[in-house]
Amino acid sequence: MNAMIGQPVRRREDVRFITGRGRYTDDISLAGQGYAAFARSPYARARIVSIDTTGAKTTPGVVGVFTGADLTAAGIGALPCGWLVKSTDGSDMKVAPRPPLAATQVNFVGEPYAIVVGETLAAARAGVDALEADFEELEASANLASAMEGVQIHDGIERNLSFHWALGDAAAVDAAFARAKHLTTLTFANNRLIPNAIEPRACVAAYDAASDEITLYTTSQNPHLERLILAAFVGLAPEHKLRVVSPDVGGGFGSKIFVYPEETAAAWAARALNRPVKWTAERSESFLSDAHGRDHLTTAELALDDAGTFLGLRVRTRANLGAYLSTFGSSVPTYLYGTLLAGQYCTPAIHVEVDGVYTNTAPVDAYRGAGRPEATYVIERIVETAARELGVDPAELRRRNFIQPDQFPYETPVALVYDTGDYQQSLERAQKLADVAGFPARRAAAAAKGLRRGLGYSCYIEACGLAPSQLAISLGAGVGLYESGEIRVNPTGSVTVFTGSHSHGQGHETTFAQVVAGKFGIPIEQVEVVHGDTGRVEFGLGTYGSRSLAVGGSALVKSADKIIEKGRRISGHLMETAPDQVDFEDGVYKARGTNRRMTFGEVALAAYVPANFPEGLEPGLSEKTFYDPKNFTYPAGAHIAEVEVDPETGVVKVVAFTAVDDFGTVINPMIVEGQVHGGVAQGIGQALLELGAYDESGQLVTGSFMDYAMPRADDLPSFSVDTTVTPCTHNPLGAKGCGEAGAIGAPAAVMNAVTDALGVKDVAMPASPERVWRALRGA
Amino acid sequence: MKVSITVNGAPREAEVAPNTLLVELLRGSFGLTGTHVGCDTSQCGACTVRLDGKAVKSCTVLAAQAEGCEVTTIEGLGAPGALHPLQAAFQETHALQCGFCTPGMIMGALDLIESGERLDEASVRAGLDGNYCRCTGYHNIVRAVLLAAGANA
Numbered sequence: 001m002n003a004m005i006g007q008p009v010r011r012r013e014d015v016r017f018i019t020g021r022g023r024y025t026d027d028i029s030l031a032g033q034g035y036a037a038f039a040r041s042p043y044a045r046a047r048i049v050s051i052d053t054t055g056a057k058t059t060p061g062v063v064g065v066f067t068g069a070d071l072t073a074a075g076i077g078a079l080p081c082g083w084l085v086k087s088t089d090g091s092d093m094k095v096a097p098r099p100p101l102a103a104t105q106v107n108f109v110g111e112p113y114a115i116v117v118g119e120t121l122a123a124a125r126a127g128v129d130a131l132e133a134d135f136e137e138l139e140a141s142a143n144l145a146s147a148m149e150g151v152q153i154h155d156g157i158e159r160n161l162s163f164h165w166a167l168g169d170a171a172a173v174d175a176a177f178a179r180a181k182h183l184t185t186l187t188f189a190n191n192r193l194i195p196n197a198i199e200p201r202a203c204v205a206a207y208d209a210a211s212d213e214i215t216l217y218t219t220s221q222n223p224h225l226e227r228l229i230l231a232a233f234v235g236l237a238p239e240h241k242l243r244v245v246s247p248d249v250g251g252g253f254g255s256k257i258f259v260y261p262e263e264t265a266a267a268w269a270a271r272a273l274n275r276p277v278k279w280t281a282e283r284s285e286s287f288l289s290d291a292h293g294r295d296h297l298t299t300a301e302l303a304l305d306d307a308g309t310f311l312g313l314r315v316r317t318r319a320n321l322g323a324y325l326s327t328f329g330s331s332v333p334t335y336l337y338g339t340l341l342a343g344q345y346c347t348p349a350i351h352v353e354v355d356g357v358y359t360n361t362a363p364v365d366a367y368r369g370a371g372r373p374e375a376t377y378v379i380e381r382i383v384e385t386a387a388r389e390l391g392v393d394p395a396e397l398r399r400r401n402f403i404q405p406d407q408f409p410y411e412t413p414v415a416l417v418y419d420t421g422d423y424q425q426s427l428e429r430a431q432k433l434a435d436v437a438g439f440p441a442r443r444a445a446a447a448a449k450g451l452r453r454g455l456g457y458s459c460y461i462e463a464c465g466l467a468p469s470q471l472a473i474s475l476g477a478g479v480g481l482y483e484s485g486e487i488r489v490n491p492t493g494s495v496t497v498f499t500g501s502h503s504h505g506q507g508h509e510t511t512f513a514q515v516v517a518g519k520f521g522i523p524i525e526q527v528e529v530v531h532g533d534t535g536r537v538e539f540g541l542g543t544y545g546s547r548s549l550a551v552g553g554s555a556l557v558k559s560a561d562k563i564i565e566k567g568r569r570i571s572g573h574l575m576e577t578a579p580d581q582v583d584f585e586d587g588v589y590k591a592r593g594t595n596r597r598m599t600f601g602e603v604a605l606a607a608y609v610p611a612n613f614p615e616g617l618e619p620g621l622s623e624k625t626f627y628d629p630k631n632f633t634y635p636a637g638a639h640i641a642e643v644e645v646d647p648e649t650g651v652v653k654v655v656a657f658t659a660v661d662d663f664g665t666v667i668n669p670m671i672v673e674g675q676v677h678g679g680v681a682q683g684i685g686q687a688l689l690e691l692g693a694y695d696e697s698g699q700l701v702t703g704s705f706m707d708y709a710m711p712r713a714d715d716l717p718s719f720s721v722d723t724t725v726t727p728c729t730h731n732p733l734g735a736k737g738c739g740e741a742g743a744i745g746a747p748a749a750v751m752n753a754v755t756d757a758l759g760v761k762d763v764a765m766p767a768s769p770e771r772v773w774r775a776l777r778g779a
Numbered sequence: 780m781k782v783s784i785t786v787n788g789a790p791r792e793a794e795v796a797p798n799t800l801l802v803e804l805l806r807g808s809f810g811l812t813g814t815h816v817g818c819d820t821s822q823c824g825a826c827t828v829r830l831d832g833k834a835v836k837s838c839t840v841l842a843a844q845a846e847g848c849e850v851t852t853i854e855g856l857g858a859p860g861a862l863h864p865l866q867a868a869f870q871e872t873h874a875l876q877c878g879f880c881t882p883g884m885i886m887g888a889l890d891l892i893e894s895g896e897r898l899d900e901a902s903v904r905a906g907l908d909g910n911y912c913r914c915t916g917y918h919n920i921v922r923a924v925l926l927a928a929g930a931n932a
Binding site for chain 2 (some may be wrong): 010013014015016017020021022023024026029032077103197198199200248249250251253280282283362396504505506507670671673674675677678679680681683706710711712713714716718719742779
């Protein structure tokens with residue numbers, strides 16, 4: 001038993017954050033550092049005719065000016081996409097090379113084409129202003145809907161199509177549709193989102209000429225992957241001459257997974273100038289150049305029989321990739337999307353086709369949920385719509401089609417094997433918590449005030465902890481998907497934990513310490529968690545896809561078990577008892593049937609002062625594990641939104657939001673609830689407020705917080721949150737992952753509630769007052 | 780130009796350019812990096828500090844405007860082991876995740892608590908309107924402010 005599992009331990013990292021002692025990248029200043037500013041394209045698409053750097057170079061305080069041509073000449077390669085997707089005809093996806101600084105053509109507004117380093121930030125910015133770049137503006141394809149028929153953006157990539165990908169059995173779906181008694185069809189957009197972590201991206205790079213090493217401090221969710229890509233593909237420096245440190249990071253939500261042009265160019269410039277270089281994005285740069293999320297156009301058709309049983313699902317999606325393939329941009333609308341289209345249901349036949357399309361917009365990549373919110377939106381909107389068309393209670397229609405608890409492990413028609421779950425239980429709990437039975441009375445009360453009240457469900461599933469590595473690599477992943485976890489027990493019995501996961505708000509310093517302290521039966525204060533530094537942690541694949549506890553935490557459990565076993569041998573030897581006769585409980589080794597005892601701390605000291613030691617056993621007490629899961633984990637749950645619409649103004653207010661999630665075993669329920677709150681807020685933001693919009697010429701028209709509506713405190717209600725538990729069957733913690741559930745489940749629940757309130761089939765996200773007002777008037 | 784400001788109770792002086800922002804002075808010259816910059820345009824509130832006892836967004840105040848004033852930053856509010864009740868409430872209710880918006884959120888919420896008005900969920904939500912948080916969904920921040928205000932959270 002691990003006594004710390006399930007405890008709402010207050011976070012240990014909080015004290016530094018609430019007293020202003022956090023250490024974020026921009027808080028780091030190095031002696032003699034210069035400041036970088038980037039020249040960015042004002043055009044969505046243009047040929048770079050010439051760049052005259054004379055004025056910039058002679059600007060007072062400017063110490064370095066480098067263009068894309070300079071980086072190319074120095075052998076700096078393109079930023080790669082790490083997942084190779086194949087089209088249905090067997091061909092590889094078509095990749096447009098993305099140099100860190102554009103050298104010959106710019107392809108989206110905000111794309112950097114030069115870096116200027118100054119003694120001060122003001123000098124660097126003045127240098128950017130003094131650059132004379134001559135562009136020949138070209139026609140752009142900035143609109144996803146017309147991009148395949150629009151002007152060709154990249155040489156050799158016809159119709160701007162990177163890949164046409166498909167999954168599932170088309171013939172089986174056709175057969176299902178032929179015998180269907182009812183068809184429900186929906187066509188909609190999954191709106192483009194801009195992640196907007198409150199900490200902008202930043203970096204500080206330093207070069208040490210004596211060791212020929214670059215140290216790069218940067219806002220990364222996965223510093224080892226950043227180092228690997230910069231070394232192996234970009235050619236910035238050999239891997240052993242490059243240290244990437246990701247200190248406190250102020251939120252990521254996916255947008256800080258990727259390798260970006262700015263830190264690449266800044267690190268290169270630091271070596272070229274032999275002085276540290278610092279760059280911090282302004283918010284407008286974040287809007288323009290962080291990878292955006294979502295942005296799909298989809299038509300979905302659901303075939304049902306007389307009894308409301310799902311027979312088949314057909315999905316056609318056009319996914320916006322932006323101007324270039326970002327680090328994992330190809331995997332999001334394919335393997336992280338199509339594979340989830342079974343949802344919680346026994347739909348026997350599913351077929352999905354996806355066109356991955358280039359446009360002259362910022363690259364699109366993983367944003368909280370990454371493909372799974374888009375899949376959930378498709379399923380849960382069309383299921384709710386089908387229920388309304390058939391006159392069946394939406395919860396009842398879901399129940400009829402749920403995968404039942406005795407059907408696990410359940411193989412879906414879209415290539416996943418769900419290990420466990422109990423969807424009915426989550427839905428029932430959510431209905432009780434949301435007082436669905438009382439909804440008609442609340443609706444009537446709202447109507448008496450002239451308001452329209454609606455209720456909507458979303459029963460989502462997600463796949464977390466992408467795995468196993470062999471499978472992922474066979475499907476095109478460029479890296480493995482294991483995680484490392486090392487535990488060093490110090491001679492005094494304190495413990496240092498090294499994890500390849502990275503925390504940027506998730507609270508690993510607490511949760512992982514709970515796991516390890518509980519395993520060893522020692523106070524949590526004796527456990528230190530180290531992460532985010534390639535110079536201290538051996539290797540790691542970082543934090544995304546709600547993988548940290550299920551994969552990184554499991555690696556630590558395995559390492560802890562190895563340590564406990566070694567301690568059994570050491571203590572058995574000292575207590576003159578066979579190791580298999582030694583029990584380890586609550587931090588004490590006990591020789592069975594005797595009163596001989598050794599504490600964990602005494603065994604640690606004995607391991608490092610091996611005066612009397614088992615023969616053949618190495619001294620020391622340190623173990624590591626690379627844990628490669630056997631399967632994904634499958635968190636699932638039921639979300640219920642209740643909204644009130646003012647028909648006079650079109651304003652939608654979320655009056656209640658209930659989330660009942662099955663995350664498997666929960667280590668720290670306080671942290672888990674917080675993750676759900678944050679995800680739900682982002683999901684409500686997508687449904688009602690947020691839209692990353694470009695005009696026809698490719699200018700971003702939502703490039704500031706004035707134009708891009710992110711939820712504020714008075715846009716949201718308090719949330720009602722609970723969990724059910726079916727432990728994951730294939731990792732030692734039984735944990736599934738909780739980071740993205742809210743953002744995955746919430747949009748469909750809210751939009752089902754909005755359409756219920758309005759009595760219309762569909763409203764586009766975000767359901768702004770104007771759109772709602774028009775929907776009510778059929779305008 | 781020279782500015783003289785009392786920062787967290789101690790007199791400080793610095794030589795600054797006339798267009799230097801208060802947040803640049805605090806973070807740069809004084810090394811008080813607990814105050815963060817999230818947007819440069821007064822939208823996000825991460826840079827909120829107290830100027831003569833009232834919350835201001837320090838990205839929109841010139842250092843020169845603070846001449847002769849008292850500035851309190853998150854570092855001046857409470858320290859580990861001697862937390863201000865609002866800081867303690869943030870930890871107790873899990874009102875922060877990545878921590879980046881937190882100093883500004885706390886400095887802004889202080890105004891609400893010290894306003895003397897009766898606070899409830901709606902007034903706290905309205906009062907926090909100038910501060911973005913992308914992690915918490917505000918749920919626990921509202922609880923923290925009510926807890927520190929002595930209201931039922």
